[in-house]
């Protein structure tokens with residue numbers, strides 16, 4: 001697996017402790033379980049992403065969040081390597097909602113405009129076509145040649161409404177800026 005997540009530059013600002021950060025996380029649904037993590041490491045040892053990555057460690061991310069390393073957590077692209085498989089949540093002896101805590105952290109990162117370009121690109125594709133990636137004309141012609149039925153047309157009005165409801169406009173605007 002390609003494994004070169006961009007890490008934020010380590011300077012005094014990035015490493016500043018913000019004691020309010022964990023409370024911000026704990027305010028969100030399932031985020032409150034962050035407080036009972038006792039750092040056993042079962043999440044990391046069962047995480048399929050961690051198995052293939054030298055830098056992705058859910059236990060470490062949770063610890064940094066507990067300590068208040070706001071910028072180090074939110075600016076790290078490593079946060080986005082989670083596939084939301086929920087294995088960690090199933091294995092945690094403390095019933096920490098690990099995958100959901102990570103989701104809360106990603107949501108906080110999005111609010112700060114910290115979104116890896118690939119995610120804004122995928123969101124823009126869904127907005128424009130209803131598909132997560134733009135299907136090339138050549139692929140569509142090939143389908144027709146092979147006698148396959150045309151791909152279903154997406155309900156773009158429905159997609160539009162969903163994006164509006166989920167507050168995705170801001171995300172798409174930042175995508176345009178990139």
Ligand code: SF4
Nearest residue numbers: 037039040041043092
């Ligand atoms: S398995 Fe649970 S208690 Fe153990 S480190 Fe992970 S989140 Fe914390």
Ligand code: SF4
Nearest residue numbers: 047082083085086088
């Ligand atoms: S949900 Fe994320 S952190 Fe948890 S095991 Fe799956 S990939 Fe790892």
